[in-house]
Amino acid sequence: MNTRQLTYIIAIAEKENLSAAAAEVGVSQPALSKYLADLEKELHTELFLRHKKKLLLTAAGRIYVEAARKIVSVKEQTYQTIGSLSREYKETITVGATPLRGSIAIARIFPLFCKRYPNINISIKENYMAGLRQAVTDRTVDIALGTCIDLDSPDILHISACEEDIVLCVPVFHQLASSASKDLDHLTPVDIRNFQDSPFLLGGKGSTIRTLSDSIFKQNQMNPTIVYESNNNLVLLNMIQSGAGVCLLPKSSMKPSDHIVYFSLRPRYYLNLTVMVPKNHELREEERYLTALILASDCNHPRYRLNPTPLAKQIMDEFSLPDFIDEPTTFTL
Secondary structure, three states, X not given: OOOHHHHHHHHHHHHOOHHHHHHHHOOOHHHHHXXXXXXXXXXXXXXXXXXXXXXXXXXXXXXXXXXXXXXXXXXXXXXXXXXXXXXXXXXXXXXXXXXXXXXXXXXXXXXXXXXXXXXXXXXXXEOOHHHHHXXXXXXXXXXXXXXXXXXXXXXXXXXXXXXXXXXXXXXXXOOOHHHOOOOOOOOXXXXXXXXXXXXXXXXXXXXXXXXXXXXXXXXXXOOOOEEEXXXXXXXXXXXXXXXXOEEEEEHHHOOOOOOEEEEEEOOOOEEEEEEEEEOOOOOOHHHHHHXXXXXXXXXXXXXXXXXXXXXXXXHHHOOOOOOOOOOOOOOOO
């Protein structure tokens, strides 16, 4: 799990000086300066203000650093938990996952899994959706946490307990933003064709949200102007906030914000949250328990809608599962 570049920005925020930050993270000042410039260019916004030889966080910079610290903390907690287990592992389950959702999900269920199976190691392979689907079909992972539009697949078995609505994220100063509800639990429904003249930010090609977005545009005979594409929802949210465009994202991406409003779509569109398994792979007991924990964790998420497949219900019914009473990790904008 590579979070090293996030530590660069955290160091700059703490030291308020490129030279001191570079020394802290062990890179040259020119390299750190170039990294910061490239990142600000990618985000289309400044993260720091240059003032009297100091680098001071902008509003966008504070958002980015807060999220970076949380991501680094999730990584450290996960690795510390794994590293504290001084024993020889007899078996390994290799789990494919997207960088953020996967890390958080595994961190939540890892202690419970280890309590039941102390001699089985969980190895995480991170990738985005296109890479995860390939890893499942190539059988380089045992299971993978992912999303899909259609649960029927010739090469992958999708085990799903929840689905997630797609929402339209809009800058607060957009001409149609005033009609949005401020209650995130009761969004105003909208016809996406009302936004056909707006610039769009989209998920990266090969991602489930991008495939669904393209399908929505086709169904509504839209050919929007696409100004930016990224697999990183945090980048997309920051760009929406800065006014670069509107964006279709999963409902779990919604965060309370003074700069973004959210609409539900009419008609409704959604993704399936799945555990992906190679077709014809018979899950071992420990893999079924791990799958059950992942599904149970999904079922506790306040933004997900329950819709378990028969196999998902069967697997969850096999085990006595905990109630995940802790709130899912969120990043406030």
